[in-house]
Amino acid sequence: MPIGVKVMKRPGARASYVRATLQGMLLTLQHIFRPKVTMQYPEEKSTADWAIAPRWRGTHRMLTDEQGRAKCVACGLCPQICPANCIKLVPGEDEQGNRYPLIYEIDEFRCVFCGYCQEVCPEEAIHVGVHYENSEFSRDRFVYDLERLCAQTHPVSSLWDPSDPKGE
Amino acid sequence: MTFFLITSIIKIIVVFTALMVGIAFLTWLERRVCAWMQDRLGPNRVGPQGLLQPAADGLKNLVKEETLPAEADKVLFMLAPAISFVPALLTFAVIPFAAPLPTPWGDVDMVVANLPVGFLYILAFGSLGVYGIVLAGWSSNNKYALLGGLRASAQMISYEIALGMSTVAVLLLAGNVTLTEVVAKQSQSLATWNIFPLSLAFFIFIVAAFAETNRLPFDLPEAESELIAGYHAEYSAMKFSMFYIAEYSNMVTASALMATLFFGGYDIPFTQWDNVPPWTVVKTLATLGAFLVKTGFFLFFFIWVRWTLPRFRYDQLMALGWKVMLPFALLYVSVIATVVWVLHARLGWAYDSRFALALFGVNLLLAIPLFFVLDRGHIVSGSAAEERA
Numbered sequence: 001m002p003i004g005v006k007v008m009k010r011p012g013a014r015a016s017y018v019r020a021t022l023q024g025m026l027l028t029l030q031h032i033f034r035p036k037v038t039m040q041y042p043e044e045k046s047t048a049d050w051a052i053a054p055r056w057r058g059t060h061r062m063l064t065d066e067q068g069r070a071k072c073v074a075c076g077l078c079p080q081i082c083p084a085n086c087i088k089l090v091p092g093e094d095e096q097g098n099r100y101p102l103i104y105e106i107d108e109f110r111c112v113f114c115g116y117c118q119e120v121c122p123e124e125a126i127h128v129g130v131h132y133e134n135s136e137f138s139r140d141r142f143v144y145d146l147e148r149l150c151a152q153t154h155p156v157s158s159l160w161d162p163s164d165p166k167g168e
Numbered sequence: 169m170t171f172f173l174i175t176s177i178i179k180i181i182v183v184f185t186a187l188m189v190g191i192a193f194l195t196w197l198e199r200r201v202c203a204w205m206q207d208r209l210g211p212n213r214v215g216p217q218g219l220l221q222p223a224a225d226g227l228k229n230l231v232k233e234e235t236l237p238a239e240a241d242k243v244l245f246m247l248a249p250a251i252s253f254v255p256a257l258l259t260f261a262v263i264p265f266a267a268p269l270p271t272p273w274g275d276v277d278m279v280v281a282n283l284p285v286g287f288l289y290i291l292a293f294g295s296l297g298v299y300g301i302v303l304a305g306w307s308s309n310n311k312y313a314l315l316g317g318l319r320a321s322a323q324m325i326s327y328e329i330a331l332g333m334s335t336v337a338v339l340l341l342a343g344n345v346t347l348t349e350v351v352a353k354q355s356q357s358l359a360t361w362n363i364f365p366l367s368l369a370f371f372i373f374i375v376a377a378f379a380e381t382n383r384l385p386f387d388l389p390e391a392e393s394e395l396i397a398g399y400h401a402e403y404s405a406m407k408f409s410m411f412y413i414a415e416y417s418n419m420v421t422a423s424a425l426m427a428t429l430f431f432g433g434y435d436i437p438f439t440q441w442d443n444v445p446p447w448t449v450v451k452t453l454a455t456l457g458a459f460l461v462k463t464g465f466f467l468f469f470f471i472w473v474r475w476t477l478p479r480f481r482y483d484q485l486m487a488l489g490w491k492v493m494l495p496f497a498l499l500y501v502s503v504i505a506t507v508v509w510v511l512h513a514r515l516g517w518a519y520d521s522r523f524a525l526a527l528f529g530v531n532l533l534l535a536i537p538l539f540f541v542l543d544r545g546h547i548v549s550g551s552a553a554e555e556r557a
Binding site: 016017018019021024025027028029031032034035036037038040 | 201204205206207208209472473475476477539542543
């Protein structure tokens, strides 16, 4: 035995090569005929045993009210809590004194998808979404402005709830 | 003479094309079967069931950049893929793949070159293939590639002897090295297929053939987990593909040889219809079908084993080659030679099913100690050191 070769301590009676080989070949042969686990992605996005989690935190979505305006009141909590500093908010105020965002932009490249913005939002306006298909042809397209955030239609994340940890 | 030239050229073109298409199909099959064994689907996007995947791969490899390591030996580096590729294709030339085809100008043997030295030619060219691998490893000027090349040569030497010895028994029974004669000798009945009288020779042959073609569990020259990619670590694009084509054509040749030497070649079992003139086109096609089924099974077997067994350690490989295969092959040849001499010269039996079954009995007796030794794992499992202590 060459120096440095680690030899497993195994009783000679239990060591088998031919029988183990035949068993292994039978096993691989059986697997050929088993149902396959592959999900054929672009056509199939969920299967019987896999669907995207409702708590998934993906690209953001801004909810809107009945008039189609963003629910955001420009309170400034989400840029404050954002650990990645990816939210740009410039507040404005109309004649009745209602605050609204003049500029609301999220840089999805900076975002770490922690979901704090959704958690902190008192108006339940900004949400992280259950969504993962985000490819674009240019980098600038990853800065989502208010219009784009409002136009998203994917479901929003149901964040982890400490009082209901298993989501029941 | 003109007839011979024309038929030979046609046969070369047809066999070459069929071989290359078969190899392309084989790369697809390898990936599909491997995927199925792992409960996946494998490549199924390009063309129906992914059948055009090899064409896509080939196109990709043709337009890829060819890299040339700065310190490589340029001439040998360029030459090495061709050196491993050409012998791999050449070996197929002597394998008979169907009964003769009748034409208005005479019968055409369905073998590219019906060489009288048939089998010796295969041994000669089969071992030439290793030069490509060794030169590739050396000329890359890369230590891992060199190690792969060294391993390939050591492995080839160790198993070539066992391979040659196992076939000596076949040649003893056939009394001839021409492969068409070997096939004719086997076609008397099912029992005279060499797998029965020479079962253990087949076992040695198949193990050695795996080692010769560098397939798992003997893919130490490549050993991607230890040597990155071994001898072809520095190759890219079509030169890299050439090594793959060489590996697969070696596989095809080895499978065809197993079918020819041990499974009656193109013989259809349970009937003598296919072995006697007059030759017809139907007979040629039927025997070709039989040959393809047998070869196809062994190709599947290569893939099956590859995706089942893990790679041997280097010392296990050498121990199996020199301590088990070689002595056993030597012993086997002497035993078979003795039994053949007793049956043939002493008892005066002609070569028929009775003769073959008697030899089969001898094989069964020899199989017990062989498989006992192999199975208890003193050679190939890690228990050897503990047993000695």
